[in-house]
Amino acid sequence: MSKKLFTDQEQKLLKKHPYVKAVSEKAITYTDEFKARAIKEYEEGKFPLQIFEDAGFDIDIVGKKRAKSALERWRAAYQKNGVAGLVDTRKHSSGRPLERELSIEEKYARLEAQNALLRAENELLKKIDLAERLLIKKKRN
Numbered sequence: 001m002s003k004k005l006f007t008d009q010e011q012k013l014l015k016k017h018p019y020v021k022a023v024s025e026k027a028i029t030y031t032d033e034f035k036a037r038a039i040k041e042y043e044e045g046k047f048p049l050q051i052f053e054d055a056g057f058d059i060d061i062v063g064k065k066r067a068k069s070a071l072e073r074w075r076a077a078y079q080k081n082g083v084a085g086l087v088d089t090r091k092h093s094s095g096r097p098l099e100r101e102l103s104i105e106e107k108y109a110r111l112e113a114q115n116a117l118l119r120a121e122n123e124l125l126k127k128i129d130l131a132e133r134l135l136i137k138k139k140r141n
Helices: 008-015 032-043 048-054 064-086 104-140
Strands: 020-023 028-030
Touching: 008 020, 028 032, 032 048, 032 064, 048 064
Parallel strands: none
Antiparallel strands: 020 028
């Protein structure tokens, strides 16, 4: 992460950009569309700074190192997982508890998932128990 902190003015300017999902004092979250576009343009021979400038970003605000490292990160994720590697997963797996009350449908879905997990664990334990019994039986004979 860059040591450069964004001022309130810079954050407001970045938030208006169509390829920016969110901005904090320390970080920029880019849209998945921009990440895919940047990868494609890089593969066509463009340099990271040129990609960011062509997309309308002010490199003095974003920072040269931040632009280069972002593209390196996206390329590595793309090579490892394809387009799915570019999707921001923090929304779905942040580990933070919800602050709002769950609806009945959401509670039911969670309970169904928990029930399925417990059933699978029970089946696994049954198989392990059976394998242990067969092993003990073979040792006796």
